Amino acid sequence: MDYQVSARKWRPQTFEEVVGQVHVARTLTNAIRQGRIAHAYLFSGMRGVGKTTMARILAKSLNCASASNGPTVAPCQTCPSCLSITSGHSPDVVEIDGASNRGIDEVRELREAVKYAPMAGKYRVYIIDEVHMLTKEAFNALLKTLEEPPSHVVFIFATTEDHKIPSTILSRCQHFHFKRITRQEIIAQLERIIREEGIRITGQGLGLIAKAADGSLRDALSFLDQVVAYSGKEVNDQDLQVILGTAGRGPLMAMVKAILERKTAEALRIVKELADEGQDYRQFTSELLEYIRHLVIAKSSTAPEELIDLPSEEVEEIRQLSASAGVEELQRLFGIFSLALESFRGAVHPGFVLEMAVIRATRIQPLESFEKLLERFHLLERMLGEGGDRDLTGPRAEVAPDAPAVNAPAIKTDPLTGSATASAFKPGPSESAPVKAGQENPERSAGTGLPMEQWSRVVKRFLQEKPNLGSYLEKGIVQEWIAGDAKDVLVIGYDEGAAFFAEYIQKEESRPIVASALREVFQRPVELKVVRLERSAHEQQQLQLKKDQQERQHRQRIQQETMAHPLLKEALNILGGEVIDIKDA
């Protein structure tokens, strides 16, 4: 007997047998029962979901010779018409490949042909596959037929890309969208087939096939044929993983465990194993992302089994694993690997991309929630208050919450450890009680505690008095503030492209002028340290945005404070008028 691929051997022959498209089958069978056959149907949906199959079944229903009263919902499968349609030789059912018959000449021929009555059945059925491939002219020609179709003709168009069909054609067709077939439906169909064929595959194996098929039953059956060709009728999960090129849940789980337990070496070993097995890094990363998504869902949902499309024992495993991680941490892992996935595009060494992502993932520290940080903040406030150095709950605390708290010691949150430390820089002239924190680790001083306002005052002063030097200083970006006993150090960074400005500022003649300005603004000796920044274009852009935002916030604050000033209010009240401009003196 000739070998037939499973997709053909198990092609459904009745409406009931079509998997996963109940909504279409029900509408079509009702249409047949009620005699409301449309002249044109459009079946759209991804590959392998039953569009052509449904078209053939409809053709059979329309032309079945055993039905005495016209179309039937249950074609007999034995009459000459049904048999010839099954074998693809029916003179009344014409299947046309739209991709290779896409020109106006072919459609003109079709227009001529549709005039002739069917030879054996009641209808001539034209099934045009991949109809979106027709040219614009061909569609126009087809439209004329659709506008006045002979009563004995039914068109069934099938396409994977319905958005490419002109609206004039769309509006003349009854459009059915075919669903992706769910994993459960694919698994159920595969179970039926392997039972009939005497093939042995585990439930997990069927799950792997269904997952790889990604909604297409035809793909699932092709995979089944491949694994049977590879391993015979006894298929084990390892063989399946080799054929499908998936990592299986073992490595995924091992990787997530290694990351959550911060075992960098173990995680790298898994990457190496993947390389040895010839696995696709992109595919692995993609599966890892899905796994992390499952962990997030397991953490956030009370009924994760409804949202995670996996067997219940795997969901339980995921639920247990998720207990050892926080949602925020998982979100960050998700971010790391989604960036890695982006970076694979055009990467010369994708393995390195994955390794770097894995190293980064094993080294991130768990984030603390805002609520906990706030708690720490209050604790710190209390501690400082008890020390008597400064009353942080005093008048300063009345500053609008949105305004940057430049005069209050800032709480710096270490992005790596999540621990909060108090830092202080010398406040403006109005402040007299300095609050000192220990010298900070330079790596940890990004964030809120930088003396942005004082720096902008320094820059502004220079812009007015020495515009050249001012504009050079303006290019600098405040990097760090290191509080010291004798003097503080302000670190300003310059990008690669601004190296000239950095040099100019460090010149012998510039240094004293800058130093005296700093002393004046900060009211104590401040050393200016200039560093060179090595940044990517994106980082530079982000920094520029940050700088602009800081500038905007500064302006807004000045404006708010000015408008709230009682003197100004009184002046406006007595004299009338409006505020046109506010200048920062």
Next chain:
Amino acid sequence: MPSRPGVLSYQDFIHLLDRGTIAPVYLLTGEEEFLIQAATDRLVQAAVDPAAKDFNYTSLDGEAATAETILTAVESLPAFAERRLVVLKNAELLPAAEANQLVNYLKNPSPTTSFVCVAPKFDARRSFFQTLKAHAVVVDCRPLSDAQVTVWLKAQAKSLGRAISEDAVLFLKERVGRDLFPLQNELTKAVLGSDHQKTIEMEDVQRACSASGDVSVYDLLTALAQRRTEPSIRTLTRLMEEGEPPLKILSTIGYRFRLVWKVKHAMQAGHADAALMRMFGLGQWAGASVIAAAKAYSETDLRWAFLRFIETDAGLKGGALSPKLILELLVLDLCSGKQKGLRRFLGRQSLLYL
């Protein structure tokens, strides 16, 4: 909509046909293809004997026809019947030189022929059309107004043996638009998809219009309106599994949030719920969902939601992440709101600096 002087509305035209009045020359004009098709079909039905249709019915196209072929067709006598029908489609495409040769015929048409000129749009200054307008029965086939579409949908449902609920009508109009062909297709699908109930309800049209059979993107909107994470994710998962295109999901959410924002503004101006529903033409179902969302989302949340839509759009069009994951992140963020969502958002962005 009152018809213009000298122009019959579609309903009046049908009324006259039903009374047996068939004119020798017709001009069907307007851009509602469904009405033109329906008017032509009714004329064929009324004027042509089905047994001798091959002899007495001629369909020509102004793009290719000549005056000679048209005159031959209209001046021929009917065979085995009282009347013949000649339809000239795209009459506006007939070259002026050819069209002018028909002017005399229009002034003195054959009593045994009905000559139907179909011209969705035409240049009224051309002498052919001036004569045509003066001597033909002009039938207005312009697109229907919103209110007329409602009446039309109810009549169509009735002709299919069902009634249709107000909500279902509103939903169809919102989802499909006012073009009658697609409306008729979706209505027919809804009738055929629902078994034997007397009235077509909201769920029937939802099912017919959605890509998937059992769940629609509107279920997702309802869950999002209430900011319920689990039902939202569950519905999204099913939508994606069942093949609803991701960009379509996003654009529907975006469209709905635009409406929510507008409603929120009107709400802040002090309009009551009933007034809001009238102002925005919302049905009972859509109205409840939109108003609930307008109450559940703050102005800040809405502004931020639109930024997330842009980000999601870019991710769907060019990102490496799977569309399902991208949309899930959006849904999680919409449900949790700006405060928590922003943290997540920044969390992802800040990874660039790690």
